[in-house]
Amino acid sequence: MSDTKNVRARFAPSPTGQLHVGGLRTALYNYLLVKNLGGSYILRIEDTDQNRFVPGALENLIHILDEMGVHHDEGLFFDNDVLIQKGNYGPYIQSERLPLYREYVEKLLETGKAYHCFCSMTRLTTLREEQTQKKMAPKYDKYCLSLSHEEVEERLASHEPYVIRLNVDEARGEIVFDDLVRGRVSIHTKDIDDQVLMKSDGFPTYHLANVIDDHLMKISHVIRGEEWISSTPKHILIYEALEFPLPKFAHLPLLLNPDKSKLSKRQGDVAVEDYLVKGYLKETLVNFVALLGWNPGAGSTQEIFTLDELIEKFDISQIHKSGAVFDIKKLDWMNAEYIKRLSLDVLYEQALPFFSDKEFFRAWEENHQQLTADEKKDFMKRVLEIEQDRLVKLSDIGENNPFFFTDTLTYESALLNWKENTPSQTKEALEKALTILTDLADEKWQMREVLEKVLMEEAENHAKSLGGAEAGKGKGDFLWPLRVALTGAQRSPSPFDVAFVIGKTESIRRIALALQKLG
């Protein structure tokens, strides 16, 4: 079974809602393993619980996985909004495979590995309560196993509701398996419950469907979350009862809340979509989640990986055993890194929806209806050019620079004065700025570097004219008043950056206004 060409792994979510970041990581690891070794990665849907079905969840799941770049080779796809199935081992939706499960259940029944159980919910509940009170592990007591064949047939004939249970031989002993992540794991059969395999509604439980499907779909590696580790022995018992060869198992460490409990909605966002909506890039999310519980080892200190690099370096034996806290601070850092590396054009494309989300931007649009589409786009790109190094996530766009979008600045005229400078000194500086900027040709305003050069030169000249011996110091005498005039704010990007964004006319207008304020 060491034929790497036959590696087949699957991600098998249930369509109960949005894709969890933990789910993304599980899908990603399955994908990385397959792409690294060569083989097929399958997407299957486990919808055996009719009560938990959420409309639209399936579409959403497939869509988001696709958007994240974790593409499957086989299974469920959407083609022009139509659900289609590709591959030789379908159907890939468990609710469409019911007859298959029935067939194998019959075999299990024939060989005595499973049995009918007619116990009512109330009996089961009572039993569990008694056991819990006696501090025993809640387990089915095999009551129905002792029913005679005739009685079973009789009750079946009278349409009594029933389930099918796995017949676990307590005396069997330790069930041992070698987990690719954890090494040898063993659980004794006396601790294994007679798990329900088929529910009274005729649907299989996860345990049965999962084993049958993995076998029929020729899955070589079962890679899933740690929460499945304790039911793996049950699965092994089913594999054995059905005489299926065992796949390889790999149980992934959990993603954790800051308090180390299993990552949950209660303590923040858990859906991939939540993060996308906040302006985290999909590349960031994939990179970040890949490093939670895995890294290339061998002394690597690399933090930023492309998907291709992850594929190339992925090695299942490097996956950790312990859970990893999902640290938003580090996610933020990584996202900022990714945003900085974007070209301005790509950043613009990605940022578009985040602009429209902003009320201050819609107000700006309202006030600038005379602008052509191109002029509007140029403005937005200028904003992005200046903000690119300051963005943690795309939803931060414009948040710290309201003066880009509004024409009305409110500030005290005293704010214009640099340190201990007098209003007349400030006035002198602003007048110089006004002259220079007014004289600067329109096309020069298109280049941020030119604006910076011109203004910095003037700042130095201004400083020299003030200081003599202190020449070279004190550019603040010139730059601070100008910056405040343009922004009305204590904190902002540099004056030349702001001038570049708002343009010549508006810059000149704001400086003139500041001069007026000074009287």
Added chain:
RNA sequence: GGCCCUAUCGUCUAUCGGUAGGACACCAGGUUCUCAUCCUGGUAAGAGGGGUUCGACUCCCCUUAGGGCUACCA
């Protein structure tokens, strides 16, 4: 309660028997008109106890702590 899993800086991690490195966060300094970016430096870890060994973070055992599972949910 039972069973199982886990245990290196606050967080993510490197080191797979030979005196613990990187990243985030944090702090300080530098660059600087402010903010951010950027650069430099710093604080900070092998849960505890037994073994094995010349030598243990690394192997074994116990304790402790945390987590997962314990449904006709996945």
